Amino acid sequence: MATTVVLGSQWGDEGKGKLVDILAADADICARCAGGNNAGHTIVVPINGVRTTFAFHLLPSGLVNPKCIGLIGNGVVVHVPSFFEELDALQSQGLECTGRLFVSDRAHLVFDFHQIVDGLKEVELGGSSIGTTKKGIGPAYSGKASRSGLRIHHLFDPTTFAEKFRKLVEGRFKRYGHFEYDTEGEILRYQALAARLKPYVVDSVVYLHQALADGKRVLVEGANAAMLDLDFGTYPFVTSSATTVGGVCTGLGLPPRAVGHAIGVVKAYTTRVGGGPFPTEQLNATGDHLQSVGHEYGATTGRMRRCGWLDLVVLRYSCLINGYDALNLTKLDVLDGLAEIQIAVAYKIDGVALPGFPADLGVLAKVEVEYITLPGWETSIAQTRKYEDLPDKCRKYVEFIEDHLKVPVTWIGVGPERDAMLVKPKKV
Secondary structure, three states: OOEEEEEEOOOOOOOHHHHHHHHHOOOOEEEEOOEOOOOOEEEEEEEOOEEEEEEEOOOOHHHHOOOOEEEEOOOEEEOHHHHHHHHHHHHHOOOOOOOOEEEEOOOEEOOHHHHHHHHHHHHHHHHHOOOOOOOOHHHHHHHHHOOOOOEHHHHHOHHHHHHHHHHHHHHHHHHHOOOOOOHHHHHHHHHHHHHHHHHHEEOHHHHHHHHHHOOOOEEEEOOOOHHHOOOOOOOOOOOOOOOOHHHHHHHHOOOHHHOOEEEEEEEOOEEEOOOOOOOOEOOOHHHHHHHHHOOOEOOOOOOEOEEEOEEHHHHHHHHHHHOOOEEEEEOHHHHOOOOEEEEEEEEEEOOEEOOOOOOOHHHHOOOEEEEEEEEOOOOOOOOOOOHHHOOHHHHHHHHHHHHHHOOOEEEEEOOOEOOOEEEOOOOO
């Protein structure tokens, strides 16, 4: 079974979309397995000779390859108006998607009232706000877990849908008070949306397994990242789905043996959005440099990202969970102007090294970070297209990461364009 999985290995925003775009050139299907339109993948490619920037949120970014089919799996939560808004935007930019985009009939629905509730929950949390995108993702997954959610297939039984939808909204009114919401107007809107959505809906389990049986190559695009996983991330400052390799199986209906190749995408430094402890965060000139040179603001929300040094404690933990057999190191060029570069290699409490990444955020907030310092290369690598042409100090940085994690770095990003991705020769 030819399935390749691309996963974020830190707190998200690692640049997964660019590698997915490159790998999608050889894929027949690009599938999403978790999350919703809270994801944000930016891809820069030429369309009819014009440099074009595409911002993907819900749709698989492999759609940039005109021969690749996009599949939204059962583990994704879908805001149907956003589905069509994004699709219409892509097509207006010259990306024709007709006949090559499908969504699982088992995927759960996100409604506008979920988005309202998302904001109300953040207000309710007060000072301990999670910092969500307020796209309604968490409340939709909560409904799924409590067995009160609505799925794509419910849209095609208008009477049952209307009854269930009214009960859902009434339940939220009882929980949060009566907020402004046109329940009957939404029912009518979704009747129209259902008719437009129907040609895109498939039994994704049958579809995907038939494709694999036919020898099709499947590429799975992860959303968010390991440290935002509901179980393994910095809970509660996490997303609401399984963002690790396990979510690929449950979010698409694939057995573990179908996962043939797992790739972890690693930013050359660390960023995160929202609240929660961040041991290597740099609230200084270095952090400002990473934020400004790296253009660190979200594709989905526009929020500025918190920035810090690369954290190999996080990455070791991420490697254990996901079993990466290759890494993609991205945005290495952002470090060009730094005279010295630090890398976190251990966490300590009272001088004693922790054996792994702690579950308790109280402990995480207190850790002493042990760094090693490497010399910077202080020259631009943005135009470099071969690994051997990188400065010696730059290659030493890459190889330190590789040696420490015991996972090969196969791809290295040195700029936003499609061709700004170096392939590192395998060690012999």
